[in-house]
Amino acid sequence: MVVAEPGMTVEIRRRSARESDERLREIAIAAKAHWGYPRERVIEWASKGDFSAETLGQLEIWVAEAGRNIAGWASLAPGDEVAWLEDLWVDPRWMRQGVGSALFAAVANESRRRGAVRMEWEAEPDAIGFYRRMGGRDLRDSPTTEWGRVLRIMGVDLRG
Numbered sequence: 001m002v003v004a005e006p007g008m009t010v011e012i013r014r015r016s017a018r019e020s021d022e023r024l025r026e027i028a029i030a031a032k033a034h035w036g037y038p039r040e041r042v043i044e045w046a047s048k049g050d051f052s053a054e055t056l057g058q059l060e061i062w063v064a065e066a067g068r069n070i071a072g073w074a075s076l077a078p079g080d081e082v083a084w085l086e087d088l089w090v091d092p093r094w095m096r097q098g099v100g101s102a103l104f105a106a107v108a109n110e111s112r113r114r115g116a117v118r119m120e121w122e123a124e125p126d127a128i129g130f131y132r133r134m135g136g137r138d139l140r141d142s143p144t145t146e147w148g149r150v151l152r153i154m155g156v157d158l159r160g
């Protein structure tokens with residue numbers, strides 16, 4: 001999928017060997033810190049394993065390529081009937097320019113193509129407005145807590 005931005009084309013494609021784990025982690029840290037969490041805490045959070053080679057190796061990853069840069073990325077965890085959106089991170093320099101919605105659409109379309117009936121994710125509270133714009137609805141509380149809060153599981157119906 002391609003979205004056109006002033007003076008720049010952003011292409012959504014599968015991750016290639018050119019995008020290092022470190023680069024993906026950097027984008028996630030910058031995106032998370034954009035919500036105002038203390039950077040040291042974000043770096044500590046990012047070092048806990050979610051972005052290790054082992055964890056990333058188990059995911060299917062899509063990147064948004066803007067020129068020679070990666071503007072954001074998204075990942076799907078293995079799933080059948082219900083797809084699980086594990087990651088969605090946009091470089092703050094690229095936020096509010098359609099990159100997040102293009103990545104979201106790419107993973108939702110791929111999940112639908114494979115026969116999933118719904119895609120779910122654990123929603124960062126600051127991103128709930130974005131997810132509502134994507135058609136997401138509240139499903140249940142997450143069993144895990146992050147940063148001392150109960151997070152919400154949201155989902156989008158992929159049928160029809």
Ligand SMILES: CC(C)(COP(=O)(O)OP(=O)(O)OC[C@H]1O[C@@H](n2cnc3c(N)ncnc32)[C@H](O)[C@@H]1OP(=O)(O)O)[C@@H](O)C(=O)NCCC(=O)NCCS
Binds near residue numbers: 122
């Ligand atoms: C949430 C995030 C992925 C959105 O990406 P983005 O590229 O800025 O989103 P888009 O530009 O595609 O926005 C799509 C629509 O959602 C709206 N939107 C974007 N972020 C929003 C927010 N935080 N709150 C409310 N609406 C938002 C946009 O205004 C746009 O609306 P429009 O279609 O009416 O113009 C991005 O802000 C991000 O990476 N945040 C930090 C990391 C994070 O929280 N990730 C989610 C982890 S669960």
